[in-house]
Amino acid sequence: MTAHRNRVLIVVATAGEAARLADLGARVVVSGVGPVAAALATQAAVQPGVTALVVSAGIGGAYPGSGLGPGDLAVSSEIVHADLGAWDGGAWLDLDALGLSVWPDAVQGTRFPVWAGAAEAARRAGAAFGPLLTLSSVTGSAAGALAVVARHPGALTEGMEGAGIAHAALLAGVPVVEVRGVSNPVGPRDRGAWRIGDALEATRRGVEAVLDVVGR
DSSP: OHHHHHTEEEEESSHHHHHTTTTSSSEEEEOOSSHHHHHHHHHHHOOTTTOOEEEEEEEEEEOTTSOOOTTOEEEEEEEEETTOEEEETTEEEEHHHHTOOSSTTOOSTTEEEOOTTHHHHHHHHTOEEEEEEEOSSOOOSHHHHHHHHHHSTTOOEEESSHHHHHHHHHHTTOOEEEEEEEEEESSSOOGGGOOHHHHHHHHHHHHHHHHHHHTO
């Protein structure tokens, strides 16, 4: 199993997130915050033909209607770059609506497919399984959170790195999955209510489940 784990690359935004995962036998890279930093770090670290899987891991907020709260866990069914598009007055147009894509062949818009073992990893970890969103700025109001969910029905969590990691991994031909431990609800910024320790433990549980599926 160790050999399988050595072929997994875990990308996290911060050293605090990395510290909880350092002993799991996989490579852990700290990217810095945001999709650009995450994409560049992933591109530099991934080894086509050697890296079997890239895992975007870390803590994040849970959207209204997700059924998730602090200490819960989400695994991606898809990874969405949710704030890449254009406003037309009060209407949001994603890249699909604009006829554009992050890919040169203009096929997939801003949605990234995930590793085939993602659903099984979610099952093993007792995690919610659904779309995980990436935004370049954290949503800070209840109205803003509801607006994001209206544009992306079924969205579970908000993070700042997943889409960048997914884009770089998939360009390198390596499958990807995102794992998010929930630290807080998406909405008004109330640091006193955040449960970062519980979110980090949930993230670890999710990564362990991913590694168990890789090692089957």
